[in-house]
Amino acid sequence: MIKQILGKLPRKLSKSAENREFGGIANPSSNSSTNSRRSDLASNQFGHLNNPVLLGSNLAPSLNHGNKLPQFANLKLNENSVSLSYEALPSFRDVPSSEKQGLFIRKLNLCCVVFDFTDPTKNLKEKDIKRQTLLELVDYVTSANEKFTENFMQEITKMVSVNLFRALMSPTRENKVSESFDMEEEERSMDPAWPHMQIVYEFLLRFVASPETDTKLAKRCIDHSFVLRLLDLFDSEDSREREYLKTILHHVYGKFMVHHPFIRTAINHIFYRFIFETEKHNGITELLEILGSIINGFALPLKEEHKLFLVRVLIPLHKPKCIPMYHQQLSYCITQFVEKDCKLADTVIRGLLKYWPITNSSKEVMFLGELEEVLESTQLAEFQRCMVPLFHQIDCCLNSSHFQTWSSTFYLSPKVKVSVDIIVSSILITVIMFTA
Known part of the structure; x- marks a missing residue:
């Protein structure tokens, strides 16, 4: 009975537990062990950032933090650690048909x-291995004779996204198009990673154009988000990349x-953003094509x-200065x-007159050429x-002090004169019929 009563009494707290209970300072050994566990957790949680071998593993998606672009694609690789783990896989010719799908993945x-x-001396062996592997993937997709499964398509779009989708590094770039624009002298920076990116683009193009790509399955991977990120890349300064993007988006x-x-x-x-906000974009030409x-x-x-789009x-x-x-x-x-x-035609001609250049004779020549093509139809x-506003603008061009402007207007005036003659003739015929 006494033991039962004593058992119900609160036991005396240990010194360390007492300190924790009332906010006291724990002993040094306990504090150091807690710090060591925290450091171990920190190293386990963030240690993979310095290990490039894990970049393609399941740990990588944890780095996204809601960003659509794969952030791990911008991490710097350690040359020594990569060389220890990055080895070439066997060729498709060296494995039986039953293992080719797994080898493809x-x-x-x-x-x-x-x-x-950015440093051409780094990871030369590994870069060559990846390049050869990409070429093998292109050949595999080109020669495929059976439908791609949904799992294949997910892995394909994953690889393409990691290698292509990135932030374009031109936030401070000034618009080089000025009044004296010359397309032949326009210089564009070339991406140093293009030797690999070109093969990835070729791989994506072959995959999209392949008859073995089932549209009903592929639309789950090549979705609206994928298309938007493709369109974002059209602002690339590398014209070679924009040409591939144009072909792929067309397909x-x-x-x-x-x-x-x-x-x-x-x-x-x-x-809309180009016209009314920035007037800066590298891919307007390709998008218009x-x-x-x-x-x-x-x-x-x-x-x-x-x-309405027109x-x-x-x-x-026709409004931006870089229209050439x-x-x-x-x-x-x-x-x-x-x-x-x-x-x-009336809407288009009035639109041209609305944005007609006043002080730029070279742009006037372009507008006159476009007006000539529109008048043909x-x-x-x-x-x-x-007719009235058009004749007024033609009169201004004929009185221009710039020889290219009025000479181009002379080429335009015969076409206008034919239309005027037809109008005058129809009026005269109408008058004669009524007077008769």
Whole structure:
């Protein structure tokens, strides 16, 4: 009975527990052991940042922290640690057919390691191994004779994302296009990682264009987020990269019909920002080339959203100062609209007159050339609507002090004169019929 009573009494706390209970200072040995455990946890949690072998492992996604771009792609690799683990995998020719799919996945994971190309003397052996592996992956996708599974597609888009999707390092770049723009003298910086990136782009192009790529499955991997990041890369200063992006996006648009409205809307947003905010973008020319093919495929009659695109995007693209960069492609897109719907000629001509350059004679020559192409497809009824403001602008050009402006206007005036003669003749015929 006494033992039961004593058992219910609170026991005396130990010295260390008493200190913890009342906020006292623990003994030094306990404090040092706690610090050591914390340091071990810290080293286990963040130690993989210094280990490039883990860059392609499951630990890497923990570095994203909500950012769409894979942050581990920008980490610097340690040359010694990579050389110990980065070894070439066997060739597809050296393994039986039953093991090729597994080897394909392993090669994709091997290519997820991104090297530092700013120093050409680093990781030479490893870079060569990766380059050869990428070439083997291109051959494998090109010669594939069975449908790619969804798992394959996920691994493919993962490897492509790690190697291509990155922040373009040009936040302080000034727009080099000025009044004296010369495309031949325009210098563009070339990405030092291009020897590997080019093969990755070729791999992605072959994968998208492959008949073994099932659209219904592939759209889960090549989704809106993937397309947006492709479009972000169009601002690259490397023209070679933009050419690959143009070809790939063209294939994506042709193969994935479900993405058609989204791609057009995303491109529109790029143009809106370029026209009304920054006037700085490296890929306007390539995007207009893609749109030229898209507009060429528009069905008749044109949808209202397509006409709004002409009014809100294409015509205001005459406003930026750097229009010489992309004027040829822009003129082609606008001419396509007029050829498909002649009633749009009045809208286009009035739009050109709205943004007509006043003090830049070289831009005036470009506008006159575009106006000439538009007039080729303009019907008489549409010409009569914009005739008065058009003649006023032509008169100003004829009185220009710059010889290129008035000489180009002389080439334009015969076409206008024919239209005027037709109008005058029709008026005279009408008068004669009424007087008779």
